Amino acid sequence: MKITVIGTGYVGLVSGVCFAEVGNTVTCVDKIPAKIETLKNGGVPIYEPGLQEIMLRNVEEGRLSFTTDLSASVPDSDLVIIAVGTPPLPSGEANLEYIEAAAREIALSINGYTVVAVKSTVPVGTNERVNSIIASLTDQPFATASMPEFLREGSAVKDAFNPDRLVIGVETQQAADMLIALHRPLTENLVITDIRSAEMIKYASNAFLATKISFINEIANICDKVGADVDQVAKGMGMDRRIGASFLNAGIGYGGSCFPKDTHALIQIAGNVEYDFKLLKSVVEVNQSQRWAVIDKLLDSLGTLSGKKIAVWGLAFKPDTDDVRDAPSLEIVPKLVEFGALPQVFDPVAADNFRREYDHPSVTYAENAIEAARGCDAICLLTEWGEFVNVDLVEVQAVMNNPVLIDGRNVYSADRIKATGLDYHSMGRPALLRDSFIVAN
Numbered sequence: 332m333k334i335t336v337i338g339t340g341y342v343g344l345v346s347g348v349c350f351a352e353v354g355n356t357v358t359c360v361d362k363i364p365a366k367i368e369t370l371k372n373g374g375v376p377i378y379e380p381g382l383q384e385i386m387l388r389n390v391e392e393g394r395l396s397f398t399t400d401l402s403a404s405v406p407d408s409d410l411v412i413i414a415v416g417t418p419p420l421p422s423g424e425a426n427l428e429y430i431e432a433a434a435r436e437i438a439l440s441i442n443g444y445t446v447v448a449v450k451s452t453v454p455v456g457t458n459e460r461v462n463s464i465i466a467s468l469t470d471q472p473f474a475t476a477s478m479p480e481f482l483r484e485g486s487a488v489k490d491a492f493n494p495d496r497l498v499i500g501v502e503t504q505q506a507a508d509m510l511i512a513l514h515r516p517l518t519e520n521l522v523i524t525d526i527r528s529a530e531m532i533k534y535a536s537n538a539f540l541a542t543k544i545s546f547i548n549e550i551a552n553i554c555d556k557v558g559a560d561v562d563q564v565a566k567g568m569g570m571d572r573r574i575g576a577s578f579l580n581a582g583i584g585y586g587g588s589c590f591p592k593d594t595h596a597l598i599q600i601a602g603n604v605e606y607d608f609k610l611l612k613s614v615v616e617v618n619q620s621q622r623w624a625v626i627d628k629l630l631d632s633l634g635t636l637s638g639k640k641i642a643v644w645g646l647a648f649k650p651d652t653d654d655v656r657d658a659p660s661l662e663i664v665p666k667l668v669e670f671g672a673l674p675q676v677f678d679p680v681a682a683d684n685f686r687r688e689y690d691h692p693s694v695t696y697a698e699n700a701i702e703a704a705r706g707c708d709a710i711c712l713l714t715e716w717g718e719f720v721n722v723d724l725v726e727v728q729a730v731m732n733n734p735v736l737i738d739g740r741n742v743y744s745a746d747r748i749k750a751t752g753l754d755y756h757s758m759g760r761p762a763l764l765r766d767s768f769i770v771a772n
């Protein structure tokens with residue numbers, strides 16, 4: 332099958348590589364010449380473990396190419412996938428200008444029967460809008476489809492090749508047959524449904540995962556007060572298959588390019604049909620206040636933050652990515668500065684992206700975890716990179732001015748903390764350091 336993918340962000344690039352790997356001929360298009368230049372030279376404009384190797388192999392074997400010229404590849408394609416951004420508008424609604432522009436460009440280039448599938452996360456009704464834009468600009472035969480993407484940054488390659496399920500929203504059997512054939516090599520778990528339901532599945536999935544995170548974070552806050560351990564609570568809950576163990580890691584809340592944007596968008600989608608999505612509004616509110624828990628714990632430990640050197644470990648919204656979109660660090664570090672603190676920050680790959688979003692003379696950039704900790708009055712771990720998880724805590728304590736460690740992701744065991752004299756604070760694990768705390772793994 333000949334496929335054009337429009338947009339070379341995470342979704343466009345990873346799905347382009349994935350569909351090439353299973354035997355299709357794929358052209359990835361982006362309107363940013365620098366991105367296409369990087370890709371043509373064998374580079375990857377995003378940080379995604381494992382992607383480059385598969386990408387280069389598919390280029391070498393002639394199944395994958397890159398261009399800025401949409402009109403050159405669309406006419407030959409059986410399938411055109413729209414994977415452009417849908418960033419939030421100030422109202423929280425998804426900005427659909429890139430989707431609509433792509434639909435117009437596709438309409439002017441299609442030649443013969445083509446399926447146009449939207450992979451971007453879009454509100455219910457958007458595929459119908461894409462359909463009417465294309466229909467208004469061409470008399471060529473086409474069908475539209477919704478193919479929401481469920482990959483996670485940092486494990487995008489693994490997710491793309493081992494999906495739990497794939498969702499295909501279609502309205503003709505011909506389009507269904509084509510898209511089933513395309514996805515079968517990846518999984519047997521295909522949900523073939525109508526377009527509106529497919530669009531909704533994506534938002535509902537992200538909103539539910541965000542709900543799990545805010546739920547366990549509130550349980551963590553209660554554990555902090557009643558002297559329990561949220562990790563043990565999550566373990567005990569998660570073994571019930573009706574609940575499931577994943578997405579119950581308490582911490583400083585969710586960030587990234589999807590959960591914050593998509594929860595706000597779903598609240599708006601509901602509001603547009605006069606439905607007040609009370610539960611999801613609370614999920615968002617809990618997530619916001621969870622970020623301040625780090626500051627509260629610092630204030631409890633240090634009294635004041637004015638003039639204090641605070642090491643910040645991790646700036647990316649999660650490990651294994653350089654993405655800082657809606658990262659907790661982008662609110663926590665400015666708040667530290669507002670309180671008069673002097674943050675010493677370190678992230679293995681996201682420091683440049685962070686600095687582009689927030690640059691302040693009070694912030695210094697360290698070369699590694701130990702250098703960030705040197706002379707500090709406290710450390711805040713915001714992202715659970717391996718470098719922080721596996722650090723020698725005895726060495727860390729030795730270089731600090733004052734041994735306070737706020738573990739925003741609950742990564743350290745009781746044994747490791749007890750081997751130090753660190754004044755350790757986690758998110759909902761006050762029971763951890765009690766002598767009577769016994770756990771068997």
Ligand SMILES: NC(=O)c1ccc[n+]([C@@H]2O[C@H](COP(=O)([O-])OP(=O)(O)OC[C@H]3O[C@@H](n4cnc5c(N)ncnc54)[C@H](O)[C@@H]3O)[C@@H](O)[C@H]2O)c1
Nearest residue numbers: 338339340341342361362415416417429433451452480484
């Ligand atoms: N990032 C993720 O992990 C993820 C996962 C699942 C779904 N999604 C959804 O997928 C969509 C894309 O996300 P992303 O993070 O890959 O986006 P992104 O913003 O990183 O990349 C989008 C790319 O599309 C290009 N583009 C925009 N209009 C174009 C046009 N007319 N022609 C050619 N190129 C064009 C842009 O230049 C940009 O490079 C969003 O709706 C997002 O919510 C993202």
Ligand SMILES: O=c1ccn([C@@H]2O[C@H](COP(=O)(O)OP(=O)(O)O[C@H]3O[C@H](CO)[C@@H](O)[C@H](O)[C@H]3O)[C@@H](O)[C@H]2O)c(=O)[nH]1
Nearest residue numbers: 480481482483484544578579580584585586587589648649
């Ligand atoms: O138990 C957990 C799990 C995650 N997080 C946080 O939640 C955020 C999102 O994490 P994750 O879901 O792993 O990353 P994303 O790449 O944002 O992926 C989500 O968003 C994508 C874009 O829509 C979807 O495709 C994925 O299925 C969905 O998991 C991060 O800040 C994590 O730190 C927690 O705090 N606790």
